[in-house]
Amino acid sequence: MAMTNYHDRLKTLLTMSQFEDRLISEISTIGRLKKISSGEVLISPDSDILEIPLVLEGTLKVSRKDENGSELLLYFLDGGETCAMSITCCIEGKRKPMYVTAEEDTVIWMIPMGYVDSWLVKYLSFRKFVFQSYQVRFDEMLSTIDSIAFMKLDERLFRYLLDKKQASGSYVIHKTHEQIATEMNTSRVVVSRLLKKLEREGRIEQYRNRIEVL
DNA sequence: ACATTAAGTGATT
DNA sequence: AATCACTTAATGT
Numbered sequence: 001m002a003m004t005n006y007h008d009r010l011k012t013l014l015t016m017s018q019f020e021d022r023l024i025s026e027i028s029t030i031g032r033l034k035k036i037s038s039g040e041v042l043i044s045p046d047s048d049i050l051e052i053p054l055v056l057e058g059t060l061k062v063s064r065k066d067e068n069g070s071e072l073l074l075y076f077l078d079g080g081e082t083c084a085m086s087i088t089c090c091i092e093g094k095r096k097p098m099y100v101t102a103e104e105d106t107v108i109w110m111i112p113m114g115y116v117d118s119w120l121v122k123y124l125s126f127r128k129f130v131f132q133s134y135q136v137r138f139d140e141m142l143s144t145i146d147s148i149a150f151m152k153l154d155e156r157l158f159r160y161l162l163d164k165k166q167a168s169g170s171y172v173i174h175k176t177h178e179q180i181a182t183e184m185n186t187s188r189v190v191v192s193r194l195l196k197k198l199e200r201e202g203r204i205e206q207y208r209n210r211i212e213v214l
Numbered sequence: 215a216c217a218t219t220a221a222g223t224g225a226t227t
Numbered sequence: 228a229a230t231c232a233c234t235t236a237a238t239g240t
Contacts, residue, residue: 112240153228157221176219176220176221177220177221178220178221179218186228186229187228187229188220188221189222189223189228189230189231190228191230191231192220192221192222192223193222193223193228194219196221196222196223207219208219208220208221208236208237208238209220209237
């Protein structure tokens with residue numbers, strides 16, 4: 001995507017979310033622009049969350065990690081989306097054991113949490129927005145949960161690829177089997193085997209460091 | 215040419 | 228599905 005004026009991009013996104021004009025101008029004057037490059041950590045379990053991220057361009061990855069450092073991907077955040085979980089963090093003032101990292105070079109609009117409370121009260125559209133993003137995440141995580149519960153790792157992997165494709169807007173996925181394995185908290189060998197199967201079924205094509213979803 | 219890293223595979227638990 | 232042990236292939240120096 002072309003490097004356009006991010007304020008315009010923000011306005012477009014806010015308008016698409018059907019926010020009231022007053023809310024739109026509040027958000028655009030109060031927030032600040034932040035660019036993070038691929039792999040950078042935006043939120044970690046021990047960081048105080050003082051701002052809510054709204055993705056303008058690029059993709060953020062939301063994941064959990066346990067004591068042993070093993071990772072589990074929760075979901076991707078795309079353009080126009082925000083992290084519902086960080087909103088609750090703000091409201092409760094609690095830290096959550098989760099990471100938000102840049103999946104690719106990403107541009108975000110950081111909204112100070114101090115305003116979130118008042119906007120929830122003042123603006124119907126903002127309430128709707130927050131509830132809706134909750135609903136989307138909830139549904140997404142439900143399907144993730146039952147794919148884990150029923151141990152259909154092959155389906156889980158394919159869902160992962162589709163999610164990733166959706167989030168990045170590209171059918172080309174630049175990841176190694178190893179990286180995918182750690183995100184799904186499984187082993188590389190298993191991922192390689194399942195990807196091989198998907199390749200034989202003609203659903204993907206594989207190259208070094210690269211997977212194409214067909 | 216050699217070393218390193220990514221991916222493929224059979225056998226075992 | 229995870230792990231081990233090993234092979235093969237691609238890439239960097």
